[in-house]
Amino acid sequence: MLIKPPSRTDLHQAYTAAGCVVCGLLTRSERRYIDATLYEHVTDVKWRAEVRAARGFCALHTQHVLEVGRSALGVALVTADILNTLRGTLAATAEGGGGALGRLRSALGGGSTPSALRPQQPCPICSYLAEFSSVHLAALLDDLATEAGQAAYARSGGLCLPHFTAAVERGGPGVRPLAKHQAQVWERLEAELNEFIRKSDYQYSAEIMEAERDAWRRALLLLAGT
Numbered sequence: 001m002l003i004k005p006p007s008r009t010d011l012h013q014a015y016t017a018a019g020c021v022v023c024g025l026l027t028r029s030e031r032r033y034i035d036a037t038l039y040e041h042v043t044d045v046k047w048r049a050e051v052r053a054a055r056g057f058c059a060l061h062t063q064h065v066l067e068v069g070r071s072a073l074g075v076a077l078v079t080a081d082i083l084n085t086l087r088g089t090l091a092a093t094a095e096g097g098g099g100a101l102g103r104l105r106s107a108l109g110g111g112s113t114p115s116a117l118r119p120q121q122p123c124p125i126c127s128y129l130a131e132f133s134s135v136h137l138a139a140l141l142d143d144l145a146t147e148a149g150q151a152a153y154a155r156s157g158g159l160c161l162p163h164f165t166a167a168v169e170r171g172g173p174g175v176r177p178l179a180k181h182q183a184q185v186w187e188r189l190e191a192e193l194n195e196f197i198r199k200s201d202y203q204y205s206a207e208i209m210e211a212e213r214d215a216w217r218r219a220l221l222l223l224a225g226t
């Protein structure tokens, strides 16, 4: 699937959403990818071979495929493909030489022989998103090298820790404004957490929780990414 960098309009729109800017863009990209591959282009031979070699998707992306819906037929086609391949592999193993127990262990990944039953390549959605995250980070850093980009980014919720460290590692003139804003995001969030902790004390339990009521959830997501 073709990977295009986000337009400046898309980027600036992403700055206004809650949470990590890049995670937000990736969530949209992932949904489009699932729709395009499992619904619109499920007959794509090259992609089908990738999914077959990966033995499907990782546990996280399997959950996302189930959430997206609209892809029941696509999922049926690719999983039937994979089961057929697995059956063929198992049959070939059973027909080969050597002891029955040794052959089965080998097929299941025991010993030094890499198992033909296991995934032969990474989850296609993981691979696609890794590539996309690099494209998004490059576009973000380019935008932050401009004054208009910095002004728009000032409204954003910053980046999660994995995307922030990846952006810093890329380097370039966009890193300085990115880091300055990130420090402010962390400072604000830390203040909200301290307010949440203070109001959680029984002495102050009469005080009403405001925006800080879900600061713990936002902090957890901002550390891990989504």
Ligand SMILES: [Zn+2]
Pocket (backbone or CB within 6 Å): 020, 021, 022, 023, 024, 159, 160, 161, 162, 163, 225, 226
């Ligand atoms: Zn992120």
Ligand SMILES: [Zn+2]
Pocket (backbone or CB within 6 Å): 057, 058, 059, 060, 061, 123, 124, 125, 126, 127
């Ligand atoms: Zn995955």
